[in-house]
């Protein structure tokens with residue numbers, strides 16, 4: 609979706625705040641968490657982010673220049689998505705309006721992230737990753753239990769390899785697999801990011817090895833669970849199978865498993881995002897007068913939220929300038 613007028617900054621107290629994007633004219637660049645699709649502004653100045661997010665940006669060789677004076681009208685709230693992920697809560701003194709921007713978030717407690725915090729706000733700017741009500745994520749406990757059963761079964765017969773996103777999801781997988789009493793073997797890149805998580809208190813137990821090495825290595829002598837970058841899974845599975853002369857079982861663990869075939873032996877719908885109905889739960893807790901949907905699917909998400917009773921519109925259509933009340937802004941936008 610192309611950007612539209614007004615699709616750019618949140619303007620509060622005379623300052624323009626960019627939300628997980630690089631935008632011209634931003635006085636403050638908010639980075640909600642350390643996933644690569646949210647850090648385009650990380651090399652700009654005046655970064656607003658949690659200490660954990662700032663530290664994890666080191667994985668991309670970025671040392672962010674943080675905002676010098678944190679403003680009293682800004683608060684960061686936990687988002688539940690990954691280590692250090694935050695929502696942005698700001699109070700506009702001029703209009704007396706409280707805004708909250710979610711970034712990526714989830715309502716369920718994950719293995720690594722802190723549980724989400726909710727706080728009453730007048731306007732919610734909400735992530736649109738899962739804009740449709742048709743599917744729901746399963747309960748995390750059920751998904752994790754199914755993973756444990758499958759892993760134990762397959763380890764009797766061969767090697768288990770997960771393909772995973774290196775930042776965030778891999779550490780969650782390590783934590784879940786540790787819960788089954790297993791120390792997974794990971795690639796050097798995943799090990800580097802996991803060590804950063806440990807220096808922030810994550811307490812993960814993992815081994816870093818070349819899994820397709822033919823050298824005898826105690827960690828690789830029996831059947832083991834490995835985690836590799838998702839894009840390298842197919843290649844890694846063939847190499848590991850050849851090196852150890854064993855069957856390799858492949859797995860993926862992502863919310864997109866609900867929508868797409870992942871091409872692995874098994875796919876677990878383990879998501880770090882809110883589905884549509886979790887978003888509704890979130891909005892009921894925050895109880896806003898107006899919902900602004902944000903991101904690639906903002907139009908369809910706004911339509912679907914309107915169908916279940918929220919006053920909702922795409923962020924790109926919202927007009928803030930010169931109008932003091934939410935009602936006035938809403939009606940002004942609707943006239944366009």
Ligand SMILES: [Zn+2]
Nearest residue numbers: 641643689712
């Ligand atoms: Zn994310």
